Amino acid sequence: MAKYDAVIVGSGPNGLAAAITLQQQGLSTLLVEGSDTIGGGLRTKELTLSGYKHDVCSAIHPMAMASPFMRSLPLEEYGLSFTFARYEAAHPLLRETGAVLSRNLEETIQQLGDDGKLYRSLIQEVVDRWEILAEDTMGPLLFPKDPILLASFGWKAVLPASWVASRFKTERAKALWAGMAAHGIQPLSNWTTSAIGMVLMAVGHRFGWAIPVGGSQSIADALATYYLKLGGEIQTEVWVKDRAALPDHRLLILDLTPKQILSIKGLNFTSSYERQLRKYRQGMGVFKVDWALSEPTPFTDLRARQAATVHIGNTFADVARAEREAHAGKVVDRPFVLFAQQSLFDRSRAPERKHTGWAYCHVPNGTEYDYTDIIENQIERFAPGFKDTILARHTYGPKALEAYNPNYIGGDINGGIMDIGQLYTRPTRSLTPYRTADSSVYICSSATPPGGGVHGMCGFHAARTALKDHFGIIINLP
Incomplete structure (x- = not known):
């Protein structure tokens, strides 16, 4: 040996x-x-x-x-090699124009109108000084390289995402923030949930969301x-x-x-x-669905058709409710769904003129409930006709995910x-x-x-x- x-x-x-x-x-x-x-x-x-x-x-x-x-x-x-979408992420709304995360910071700020100034104050420093901040945050708690920068980031990052959302005036800004913070897979009222939202937005502006x-x-x-x-x-x-x-x-x-x-x-x-x-302690699990599609997903919001990732959950209140209830062990009928459409930007993913869809929602850890219809119904609300494009599907519930990759205890993809x-x-x-x-x-x-x-x-x-x-x-x- x-x-x-x-x-x-x-x-x-x-x-x-x-x-x-x-x-x-x-x-x-x-x-x-x-x-x-x-x-x-x-x-x-x-x-x-x-x-x-x-x-x-x-x-x-x-x-x-x-x-x-x-x-x-x-x-x-x-x-x-990587490719990139026109928009890093989109968050459509049912009753008004949604929001997008563009790699161009100024473009993102401009679409947010009255909330643009607050968005800049939240994100600008993280974008500009990411390399130093990454050293101080992407590892153990040690003496920081730049204590002042870390403190400036930290006092905002430690806040519950719900607190930050309350400072925004427009529904589109609140919704965009909700989708980003919900990547943390926990109730948006929890402390530190602003951290993931700030980081995902900032690196989107600095580097893009790579495919x-x-x-x-x-x-x-x-x-x-x-x-x-x-x-x-x-x-x-x-x-x-x-x-x-x-x-x-x-x-x-x-x-x-x-x-x-x-x-x-x-x-x-x-x-x-x-x-x-x-x-x-483990976190929530996920229920995941993959689709073979006959055509691109027909989102009503045309900008969502140009985004690598689409956050589907409507308003901040809706997303916050879904995350809170799933964390409490409930089956949510309209969950927050993270949807990706890689084949729009990487044609190697599907046969010519065909497409793929990828999505998951957060669910109680280890649940055996089948969320397939729930996820598809939620997507259909924002992309009428989506179900008609489905050629085939594959599902992974929490237990199947754990069987596939034992690190995903009860479907917990965050470890x-x-x-x-x-x-x-x-x-x-x-x-x-x-x-x-x-x-x-x-x-x-x-x-x-x-x-x-x-x-x-x-x-x-x-x-x-x-x-x-x-x-x-x-x-x-x-």
């Missing part, structure tokens, strides 16, 4: 990021994956009909361009190809149940959730550390709720949450800061911590 400096378990974006970071420093590493393909949440498959490429999990990637780690890699040399040509799998493939070029090794179809079954290694890096980690034998954890992991109690203190209350009670074991999944999203920063920070602890190698953010 080969001896490795590190074995990384799980080939999602964070597992790949950890493996790349260690391999860049000359360590010998092995990346193992339980599935037959690498990628975690970065997979693309023909789920409905032949020739229709569907992103199984993540689809549109605001953070892929905004992540310091991802931007540091020469992934375009390994086959990765990987060929599907999200192309991001994973480029990362893996680069990793192999560095000398790393990958093994698929390896489900880790006992550390002793792995090849001899010095360090173990886990791109896994606390629940999965607790099931692995041979980890030398203290009882108190295990108790902390057991207390880790644990990212509320104020777990935004940075995840999965334990530690300034270095990537370390475990076993000094040779580290966690690099989205259950560590900065949490969910395709950015690789959890993996980078876990590898960075391990390099310092065991090899005396100190590396800075790219």
Whole structure:
């Protein structure tokens, strides 16, 4: 058996990021994956009909361009390319003109009318100084590089999204804000829910919301190809149940959730550390539907037909109600639906003159309720005739998602709720949450800061911590 400096378990974006970071420093590493393909949440498959490429999990990637780690890699040399829509996101309304997020900040501000000034005060600084802010927010809670900038961002980011919404005058501004903040997958009255809304809007203006040509799998493939070029090794179809079954290694890096980690034998954890992991809280799950479509989705709002992502939920009040009730365990008849239409901007996704649709809504964790009709009915309200374009569909409920990717406990795609109690203190209350009670074991999944999203920063920070602890190698953010 080969001896490795590190074995990384799980080939999602964070597992790949950890493996790349260690391999860049000359360590010998092995990346193992339980599935037959690498990628975690970065997979693309023909789920409905032949020739229709569907992103199984993540689809549109605001953070892929905004992540310091991802931007540091020469992934375009390994086959990765992005395309972009006319608008990064659209939020149609039923009774009046909706709103769009344009990469052009001034264009977005102008459409908001009386609320443009407030929008600028909320977003401008984040747009202008993202690179510095990213260093201070996309990782553990350490002494900030720019304390004043972080404080300026933080006092707004910590607020409940509902508080910020109350300052807007127009329904379109409130609705646009609701859709962005609802990516946090929790009630909009929770503290810190403004953070995700501010970041998604700001990086949309700064970098755009990227669509990987060929599907999200192309991001994973480029990362893996680069990793192999560095000398790393990958093994698929390896489900880790006992550390002793792995090849001899010095360090173990886990791109896994606390629940999965607790099931692995041979980890030398203290009882108190295990108790902390057991207390880790999951968030809402998602119910996802993919469609093969005969034509583009006929949104009544024409700008929604030019957006990569469409937030479907109507007013702020409607979105807030849907998120609150789903979090409380209720079946919501008109949920907040996140809809993506990649084939409009990447023609490799479907046969000629045909299209794909991708959508999910937030649901009670682990629910077995079938939301297919609910999701399709909600889309139909804003795109009459949508149902007539459906050629085939594929659905993933929370349990099916967890079976497909065990990191999605109960359908929780964020790796644990990212509320104020777990935004940075995840999965334990530690300034270095990537370390475990076993000094040779580290966690690099989205259950560590900065949490969910395709950015690789959890993996980078876990590898960075391990390099310092065991090899005396100190590396800075790219």
